[in-house]
Amino acid sequence: MIKRVEFSCMGSYFHIEAENPSELEQWFAKVEKTYSRFIKESELSRFNQMPISDNWIPVSQEFYFVMAEVTRFYQMTDFLFNPFLGGQLRALGYDRPFSEMQRQVQKTMCPLYQENGILLHKEQPMIKKVKEVEVDLGGYIKSWSVDKAFHMAKGEDVFINGGGDMRxxxxxxxxxxxxxxxxxxxxxxxxxxxxxxxxxxxxxxxxxxxxxxxxxxxxxxxxxxxxxxxxxxxxxxxxxxxxxxxxxxxxxxxxxxxxxxxxxxxxxxxxxxxxxxxxxxxxxxxxxxxxxxxxxxxxxxxxxxxxxxx
CATH class of the missing domain: 3.10.520.10 (ApbE-like domains)
Structure with missing residues (x-):
């Protein structure tokens, strides 16, 4: 039987229709805890806090896959889609969920690198930070999580809407x-x-x-x-x-x-x-x-x- 749930996650309103919506809601909560730049202990925040180094940073297999995919989109779109603008967004005042932002903030722009600021290990889930960049996965990770949830969903009629990202x-x-x-x-x-x-x-x-x-x-x-x-x-x-x-x-x-x-x-x-x-x-x-x-x-x-x- 199709069930419906509605909830807030990743700064967006979610609406799910499937036979297992509670399972999918838990999935989205996990994604937010892993990839939000507003959660200090998230895997993304920990990666952003790492300094430039010649050393490889071990990451989860999932995080590695996500970074590999956004890098492909980054290159394919001629850098118009840029997952390395976390510093710019933070400097513009977008350093917390949008609903919590101050009405007026100071603007202090960060250096902008059009080249890839990271290197992906060819054989293992490890990443090297070669430039001072901050990753922001924002809308991408929400849409990625919707795709993943769609394949987890049960039922003949399935509808997943994460703040306008729908499958x-x-x-x-x-x-x-x-x-x-x-x-x-x-x-x-x-x-x-x-x-x-x-x-x-x-x-x-x-x-x-x-x-x-x-x-x-x-x-x-x-x-x-x-x-x-x-x-x-x-x-x-x-x-x-x-x-x-x-x-x-x-x-x-x-x-x-x-x-x-x-x-x-x-x-x-x-x-x-x-x-x-x-x-x-x-x-x-x-x-x-x-x-x-x-x-x-x-x-x-x-x-x-x-x-x-x-």
Whole structure:
């Protein structure tokens, strides 16, 4: 029998529908204790506290796997997705869960390294820190844990939503809404889906003040600063939640005219719904390969461009 649980974890609201939701809730709690940079005794925090050294640092097999995968995403996205920005986020005041942040913080930027700050041992779960970097796995580890939980879940109908990072498999197609970035109480689009993953990245939320102005949580991995683009929200549909999460964040860093080019150049197997700062909506032409259909708040027909403006 399908059961439902709702809880807070990793700074997000979780909703699970499966036959074993309590087991999955325990899994997410374990992930937070292991990978949160806000928990001093987490494996991630202990790693971040280690100095630069010629010595290899023994880590758990799971931690090693996670670091290997984020390094691949880091390289594949031309450093736009950057898991080594923990120092930048901390300097910007994001040194605690967002709900506990001060309303205004000082800005003191850290050195930014576009090269990999770590080396992964080729045979054993060990990592060498070669530069003064702090790892922040934030949204990635949440999406990774959703993927893992999906494979642990029991039941024919499974739905896991970790703060907008979703993975699901339904007997019959279901409707999933895409939040309106300009009015979070409404949907800007609705998707008919049966199996897959969805993640959304947004630059209008999770904002705070520094002495140099307002910042948000999406940092361009090449610069360590907030991106400047005409895109305010990206929803990506993909085969895994972590793919959807990484690419949603990266596409938020680009102007719309760059998005389609970048997706084609990287030969990505994803679909996307992109919301512009002028409230127009752009949908990739392959959207129906990832869902049974999509409608938007502005029109009952799918399309691209200013015809979707409010």
């Amino acid at each position: 699901f498999s339904f007997i019959q197609p279901q409707v999933i809404g895409v939040m309106n970035p300009f009015d979070s109480d409404t949907d800007i689009a609705q998707l008919n889906v049966q199996k897959g993953s969805i993640a959304t990245s947004n630059v209008l939320h999770r904002r705070w003040q520094t002495k140099d102005g307002e910042y948000h949580h999406v940092l361009n991995g090449q610069t360590g600063e907030n991106p400047t683009s005409n895109v305010v929200q990206v929803t990506v549909l993909a085969s895994t939640t972590r793919q959807a999460e990484v690419y949603a964040k990266v596409l938020c860093m680009m102007d719309l005219d760059q998005v389609e080019i970048w997706i084609a150049e990287k030969q990505l197997s994803i679909a996307a719904i992109i919301i512009m700062d002028n409230k127009s909506i752009w949908v990739t032409g392959n959207i129906n390969e990832y869902c049974e259909g999509v409608t938007t708040a502005w029109s009952s027909q799918r399309g691209n461009g200013p015809e979707f403006q409010a």
